[in-house]
Amino acid sequence: MTSSAPNADFRDLVAFDALEDEKITPFSLDGTPVVVIRDGEQVHAFAGKCPHKDAPLEQGAFCRTAKGSVLVCPWHKAVFDAVDGSLVEPLALDPLPQYPVQIVDGRVLVGLRPMQRQAPQKRQETESVLLLGAGAAAVSAAVTLRAEGFAGTISMVSEEKDLPYDRTALSKTVLVSETEKAHAPPVREESFYAERGIRRIRGRVREFDPQTRTAELEDGTRLTADHVLIATGAVTRKPDIPGVDMQGVYTLHREADAERIAALLNPDLAVTIVGAGFIGLEAASSLRQRGVGVTIISDTEIPMEKQFGREIGIRLRQLHEENGVAFVSDARVMEIYSDESKDGVATASGVELDDGTRLPAAFVLLGVGVTPATGYVLGLERDECGAIVVNGQMRVMAGGDTCSNVYAAGDASAIIHDGAPRRIEHWRHAEIQGRIAALAMMGHDTPNVPMPWFWTQQFGKKIELLGWGESFDNVALEGDIRGFRFLATYLKDGRPVALAGAGRATDMARAAVDFEGFLAEKA
Structure with a gap:
């Protein structure tokens, strides 16, 4: 057989x-x-x-x-x-x-032994690919190109000195680790890039011209290629409040951020987190597991209500409170203040809220979102946040048409879905986009972009969400929310638009590849 x-x-x-x-x-x-x-x-x-x-x-x-x-x-x-x-x-x-x-x-x-896979036939030996960025999308593109037999040159530009790493680990596991182990795992080891002839270039892109497919780095280096993927991700958003650039105010977007924070931690500290989104809640979970006191400042009472709905949002807040996290809700930070200095430099001592309350903190962690890192790119269509608009093959758009051999993927991009650009800031989606872009560069048939999936892990509880981020007006819940074993179907005008689950791995796996079919079977 x-x-x-x-x-x-x-x-x-x-x-x-x-x-x-x-x-x-x-x-x-x-x-x-x-x-x-x-x-x-x-x-x-x-x-x-x-x-x-x-x-x-x-x-x-x-x-x-x-x-x-x-x-x-x-x-x-x-x-x-x-x-x-x-x-x-x-x-x-x-x-x-x-x-x-x-x-x-x-x-x-x-x-007893796995079967040997046939090596792909080498092709496009005289062509070149330039990857601007070294995150999930860029690495996925590089891996796919070589796996599919692309034999031309591949260059990858990154601002960071370290190997491309698993960014999802920063808030989930790195902060839990002791200082000497506080590192995100590399997506691929150094040998992978060397053995496959993938050139890694450290530098910041000052300007990229899609018409000539030429990138200029800050040191004056000019790079061009037959195919270019814009995958520089996003940068942490900082609120426009006094003291936000002060020493002792941190963000959590790069490995260096996580390493600096992990090196500070001890159980005697009390930390303030601004924002109750994914990064804020996951960081709070990790910091509490290190014994650190945590207060979350949020402008809403129910965390992640927009993503998960009221009932699940309430349960998430309860989970955090059961583990010692304090919430200050419906509040805005007006200032990050300093009562002391280190080496003559003002250092954050806490935050002042809009009602005048002052909350002292050993340091302040900002978790208020990100902005696409695309300011260096000339022209091209953007969404309202500055992400580069792409079609289903990740080709960039200019004047309503696709731009030849230029692609964008990951947090820097917004893909057209249901007639509107959608920016999906999740690791799996970025990898899928990078893979599609690589297949398009090689002239292969490209798959449809699947419904985005992501997960969050907090105090050992995992919640998965499948959807395009559309709004919903009703949530059909089944199972045990209290025990984190549930399935939630999100509806808009009676039409299912998203699915969330905890303790329902098989159901979510089936839905990830056949959303409509899974719901039809379940009905």
């Missing part, structure tokens, strides 16, 4: 008839975890853990889609082809190892 390696040793794992169709079944292959999937009369075997973060794939989902069967990771929604394990969508950047299968006398036998 399926191919096998000619000289591989095999192990008898299960009777064919014992496998339930479309079910992911885990096995141990001489101590190595594998999953076996029966797809009609076919049986396929794969590594049992996702190559991204070792998620147990039996907790994910097998789905039949219009383009074929797929396997979806339960944790971060990487999507793999369920026939050969090839990568369909990130977060993973590698294919899923596939094991050979034989069916003999009604028994399923699986080979």
Whole structure:
């Protein structure tokens, strides 16, 4: 029924008839975890853990889609082809190892060694790609280009000295770590870039001209290429209040930010966080786990109500309060004040609110959002926040038309959805966009941009959200919100527009690849 390696040793794992169709079944292959999937009369075997973060794939989902069967990771929604394990969508950047299968006398036998993948045919040897940025979108593009056989030159420009890293770890795990371990994991090791001939250039882009595809760095270096991807992400937004640039006021957007904060922490500190969005709440969770006292200043009573709705927002606030986080709601910070100086430099001592209240703090952390880092780009269509508007292939727009061989992805971009530009500030979406841009550069057919998915983790509780950020007027809830085991369907004029879940990994995995189909099955 399926191919096998000619000289591989095999192990008898299960009777064919014992496998339930479309079910992911885990096995141990001489101590190595594998999953076996029966797809009609076919049986396929794969590594049992996702190559991204070792998620147990039996907790994910097998789905039949219009383009074929797929396997979806339960944790971060990487999507793999369920026939050969090839990568369909990130977060993973590698294919899923596939094991050979034989069916003999009604028994399923699986080979002990993964099957070798055929190397892609080299192509476009004389062409060049310039990646402006080194975040999720740029790295995904670089990985995809080489994985698909692009043999030309690839250059990646970044302001940061460190290897491209997993930015999602900054608020989720880095702050929890002791100082010597407070580092975000690299997306790829140094050897990856060297072995694949990806040139890393440290510098800040002063100007980019899409018409000539030429970037000028601050040191005067000029770079041009046949294909250019704008993926410089975003910069932290700072509120227009006195004292915001004072020493002792921090943001959390880069690894250096997290390292500086982690080095300060001890249980005797009391910290003020301005903003109750994703960064503010995740940072509060991490800081409390280090024993630090935390007060959150927010202009709304219910955190993340716009994203999750009132009931889930209330539960999130309760979760934080149960863990010792204090909230000051419906308040605005008017000033960050200083009562002391270090080495003659004024240092933040706390915040003053609009009612005159002064709240002392060892330091102040700002979590009030980001702004697309696109000021250096000449021309091109922008959304109201300055993000570069792109079509479904990530091609940039100029005067209503696409601009030849120039792309944008990640936080710097806004993709047209339902007739309007949408900026999605999430890691998985950025990786997907970078992958699509790379496929377009190579002339491949590009997949449709999937519905954006992201997650937040706070005090060990994970909530996933699937949607385009559309407004909603009703929320249908099922399950136990108190125990963080629920599914929430968000509706606008009776039409489902988003889905949130906690403790429902398989459901969210299925919905991530077939939103409408999942809802139809559930109805």
